[in-house]
Each structure stands twice: as C-alpha cells, then as structure tokens.
Amino acid sequence: MRTFKNLLALLIVFSSVQVMAQTDKETTARLVADKHLVFDATAAIPMANADLNKVLSKMPGTAGAGVIQLNGSQYQLIINKDSIEAYLPYYGRAYTSTMNPDESGIKFKSKKFGYKTTARKKGGWIIDITPKDTKDVRSMSLSISSAGYATLSVNSTNRQPITFNGVISEPKKVESKTTEE
Template identity: 65%
Template sequence: MKTIKNMLAFAALLITTQLYAQTDKETTIKIINAQHYVFNASSAMPMANADVNRVMSRMPGGNGSGMIQLTGSQYQLVVTKDSIEAYLPYYGRAYTASMNPDDSGIKFKSKDFKYKADKKKKGSWVITITPKDAKDTQSMVLNVSQNGYATLSVNSNNRQPISFNGYLTEPKEKKK
C-alpha cells in the first residue's frame, strides 16, 4: 500500500513539474553543451528509512512518503565551465556530525571537479559531477530530460544519499 502511495505522489509531482517547464529542447541542449546552467530544486527525496518516514508523517500535511516539497525556495546547483556552486538542503541520516551549525545542508563551491555529460537515447542526458575539493560530497549525478526536467542524486562520504527533482534554467545575468 505504501508503495502505491509513493508511486502516486511521484506521478503527481511529475505532472505538476511538467506544468512549470522552464526550458525548451533547444535551450536545454545549448546550456548543457555550454556547461552553463542552474538546476533549481523543487522537491527532495531522502533515502527511505524508518526515521525519516516517522518525522515526515508528523509534519503538517505529511503522509510519510519521504518527499519534501521545496516550493518557494532558492535551493540550486549552479554549473559553469570553471566552477560548481551547490546550495541544497539535506534531510536524512548523517554518519558523522559536524560541530559547525553552518555546515548543514549541501553547500560548497568547487573549482576542482570532474564533469562528464553523456547524451542518451531520446535526447536525455546523464551528467556526472565529481568535486575534488568539496569535503563531503563524493559525486552528483544529474539526469536531464529534453525539456529540462532533472533529477539530481547526491552521494556523500558521511551521509545517506539524497535525490532532488527540479528543472534546468539559464543563469540570470548579473547586474553591473
């Protein structure tokens, strides 16, 4: 029964996400090839475990599915040719606790990283980012559809993996 609820929640998310498409096929291809884009997170999905589900079921409107809506937030991953900047929340189990409260979430800037973009059948992309100078993040895998919808999976050294659903956009030009 819980599996059916999770599948229905995921289907509803996909349907609502498609209503808010931010890029078309040409723009998606252009920004991925230029390696200059922003992934905007709209929901987070921590690894399913009893602790997270218990907390989620106690939240207002929570159904224990493990999906956390991030609407109205500015959580994102900014990718350029020479840097990666992550500002994402983290929900789940950490194996090693940080003594600094500012270290919560997935927050880092990296100038030393490995980037690999593979185009798949039907126009989708699988992008693997491996930061070498981020202390906790081992790898990030971004699965992108033709229309810019994406799922970001983050694997860490000291935390359970977490995934984010969202979409790609072109970065806004900074005002001078």
C-alpha cells in the same frame, strides 16, 4: 536497481513538480552543451528509513513517501565551465555530524571537479560531476530531460544519498549564493 531508482525519480518529477519547465528543447541542449546552467530544486527525496519516515510524516510540506516539497525556496546547483556551486538542503541520516549549523545541508563551491555528459538513448542527458575539493560530496548525477526537467542524485562520504527533483534554467546575472569576506 539504479535504473529502477532513476525511473521512480522521474515519475515523481512528473507527478510532484508544480513549476513548468522554463526551457524548450533547443535551449536545454544549448545549456547542457555550454556547461552553463542552474538546477532549481523543487522537491527533496531522502533515502527511506524508519526513523526518517516517522519525522517526515509529521512535517508540513511532505507529500508522503518521503517527498519534501521545496516550493518557493532558492535551493540550487549552479554549473559553470570553471566552477560548481551547491546550495541544497539535506534530509536523512548523517554518519558524522557538524557542530556548526552553517555547514548543514549540501553547500559548497568547487573549482576542481570531474564533469562528464552522456546523451540518453531516448532523449535527454546525464551529467556526472565529481567534486575533488569538497569535504563531504563524493559524486553528483544530474539527469535532464529535453523539456528541462531534472533529477539530481547526491552521494556523500558521511551521509546517506539524497535525490532532488527540479528544473534547469539559464543562470541569472548574479549567480553566487554566499558572500565571500
């Protein structure tokens, strides 16, 4: 079943991503090996359910079947050797809610995390990330093609899973999305 979901996600990547991949094969391999990359989300694919589908059918920017285009947004997952920072939206069913709107979405910084890279047989990589110092995110799986296209699956403790399509790129000089006070 997981293989089918990954295949479906990759098909959606190639049919819905309007941005060209910004990396070539060698650059992609270097970014993965260095553990220093940025995943830029271009589409969100929440887990389907009847209630969510009713809402999504009325939203602008949805491409049917629950795909929400994130073009022009700055939703990212930033991976460094010593830290991971996520700034991603969330669409789907939450089993517990927060009263603070600043805590909505998938937003965290992690310095303690498990990180495992596996090369795929037909090219590309799968990076499994397990944050150990976040409240809600249990695991993340980033599937990267050699051309720089990627699919990120996020599993949470208190929410349904969600998948994002996008591209990877080299980090810019300023990587932090939130300001620390």
